[in-house]
Amino acid sequence: MPLLIQNGEIVTADDRYHADIYIEDQTITAIGKSLPCPPGTAIIDAANKLIFPGFIDPHVHIYLPFMGTFAKDTYETASVAALVGGTTTTIEMCCPSRNDDPLDSYYLWKQQAAGRSASDYAFHMAVTRFDDATESQLREIVADGTASFKIFLSYKNFFGIDDGEMYQTLHLARELGVIVTAHCENAELVSRLQQQLLAEGKTGPEWHEPSRPEIVEAEGTTRFATFLETTGATGYVVHLSCEPALNAAVAAKARGVKISVESVLPHFLLDKTYAEREGVEGMKFVMSPPLRDKRNQAALWAALKTGAVDTVGTDHCPFDLDQKLMGKDAFTNIPNGMPGIEERVNLIYTYGVKRGGLDLHLFVDALSTRAAKLFGLYPRKGAIALGSDADLVVYDPEYRGTLSSATHLANNDYCAFDGFEIEGRPSVVTVRGKVQVRDGVFVGEKGIGQFLRRQPNPAYKGDGHAG
Numbered sequence: 244m245p246l247l248i249q250n251g252e253i254v255t256a257d258d259r260y261h262a263d264i265y266i267e268d269q270t271i272t273a274i275g276k277s278l279p280c281p282p283g284t285a286i287i288d289a290a291n292k293l294i295f296p297g298f299i300d301p302h303v304h305i306y307l308p309f310m311g312t313f314a315k316d317t318y319e320t321a322s323v324a325a326l327v328g329g330t331t332t333t334i335e336m337c338c339p340s341r342n343d344d345p346l347d348s349y350y351l352w353k354q355q356a357a358g359r360s361a362s363d364y365a366f367h368m369a370v371t372r373f374d375d376a377t378e379s380q381l382r383e384i385v386a387d388g389t390a391s392f393k394i395f396l397s398y399k400n401f402f403g404i405d406d407g408e409m410y411q412t413l414h415l416a417r418e419l420g421v422i423v424t425a426h427c428e429n430a431e432l433v434s435r436l437q438q439q440l441l442a443e444g445k446t447g448p449e450w451h452e453p454s455r456p457e458i459v460e461a462e463g464t465t466r467f468a469t470f471l472e473t474t475g476a477t478g479y480v481v482h483l484s485c486e487p488a489l490n491a492a493v494a495a496k497a498r499g500v501k502i503s504v505e506s507v508l509p510h511f512l513l514d515k516t517y518a519e520r521e522g523v524e525g526m527k528f529v530m531s532p533p534l535r536d537k538r539n540q541a542a543l544w545a546a547l548k549t550g551a552v553d554t555v556g557t558d559h560c561p562f563d564l565d566q567k568l569m570g571k572d573a574f575t576n577i578p579n580g581m582p583g584i585e586e587r588v589n590l591i592y593t594y595g596v597k598r599g600g601l602d603l604h605l606f607v608d609a610l611s612t613r614a615a616k617l618f619g620l621y622p623r624k625g626a627i628a629l630g631s632d633a634d635l636v637v638y639d640p641e642y643r644g645t646l647s648s649a650t651h652l653a654n655n656d657y658c659a660f661d662g663f664e665i666e667g668r669p670s671v672v673t674v675r676g677k678v679q680v681r682d683g684v685f686v687g688e689k690g691i692g693q694f695l696r697r698q699p700n701p702a703y704k705g706d707g708h709a710g
């Protein structure tokens with residue numbers, strides 16, 4: 244059935260105006276003042292609401308075998324949590340370990356989502372080793388529509404690759420026109436520091452941050468940028484957490500390296516004192532790169548405002564408390580990660596736009612449009628334009644609430660932002676014109692989410708600029 248959204252205020256990355264939106268066959272077919280309403284059209288009154296393009300989370304983990312266990316979500320749970328929070332597209336990291344077959348893993352990850360997701364989805368393909376078979380496997384995966392890679396400079400012997408493998412991956416990526424996302428921490432230094440701290444009897448979650456200090460992330464970011472510069476490939480630093488790493492990325496950008504930066508929700512709002520809480524309370528907040536000294540938050544917010552940070556994702560990676568307790572005797576065994584897929588939009592809106600002076604258009608850009616452009620989804624996603632998918636967030640800026648572990652929707656038993664106030668939330672969320680959420684409640688249909696096939700980007704083959 245066609246849908247008409249009336250009386251709302253459209254806000255995109257570069258525009259703001261009052262207009263109606265008409266949706267037919269899953270796409271936006273008209274935008275204008277006082278649009279006609281043909282018989283049989285459903286109507287949503289968006290008076291006093293903002294209308295954003297559906298938000299895109301460029302970094303989530305839903306199915307993830309990791310550190311001797313599995314992240315807790317499924318596509319049924321994670322996609323509903325995402326939608327209630329205003330995220331209509333997720334890009335999941337497909338992460339085989341070094342010992343897994345990449346092609347088998349890729350199809351296994353796709354199977355987890357097919358027919359289960361309530362929102363649209365894509366993948367970044369992790370390259371966790373580079374051997375004689377890798378090139379043809381990656382060509383097949385790119386031809387299937389997964390036109391972005393992921394590499395880990397950390398997690399030695401599990402996801403991590405060495406410099407030679409990084410070089411080969413970037414070289415191939417440049418030939419194919421594929422962007423490479425990277426977790427930038429020095430694996431060797433992390434491993435040495437972990438051993439040293441444990442040997443000194445420093446076993447609690449508060450030692451996770453000292454085992455991966457800021458300088459170790461700055462080294463990884465610098466090295467990644469140097470390899471991008473040398474190969475001419477296009478890269479994207481994931482979950483950048485601290486000022487020294489930011490400085491490395493900004494310096495690389497300034498000298499023309501094709502590098503973009505993602506920071507993730509926890510690093511904007513939480514600091515390392517959370518992981519210093521007693522026992523499992525601290526373990527809840529163990530992720531990598533770790534929560535940092537609070538001074539880094541100001542640096543990240545400032546960088547978001549200048550565009551030095553391109554996107555805000557979540558690195559959603561939920562575990563239950565009993566899984567976190569696997570690390571009760573050694574912080575190195577605490578599964579790394581925390582949830583955030585539901586909370587990202589409302590928290591960045593509240594603490595960025597409402598309370599922090601973040602420009603509303605930059606907010607839309609960083610949480611939607613920029614990711615769409617970088618990862619080959621634009622203008623199908625990340626835009627409110629004729630022909631775009633009708634993924635829309637009718638947003639109520641007057642809503643007031645408090646986040647709570649008792650009500651959050653991810654499939655794990657705590658919310659990392661328990662007790663945080665929010666000022667605003669989605670009132671209606673559509674996926675290709677289908678109403679999936681109304682006022683914090685999923686009212687739609689599970690399983691309608693589509694796999695998004697993405698093409699390589701010619702600009703990533705040559706010397707053009709990312710984004």
Ligand code: URP
Nearest residue numbers: 426530531558560579580
């Ligand atoms: O702690 C984290 N970030 N867990 C998920 C894996 C990763 O490094 O992104």
Ligand code: ZN
Nearest residue numbers: 426482531532
């Ligand atoms: Zn990572």
Ligand code: ZN
Nearest residue numbers: 302304336558
């Ligand atoms: Zn991650």
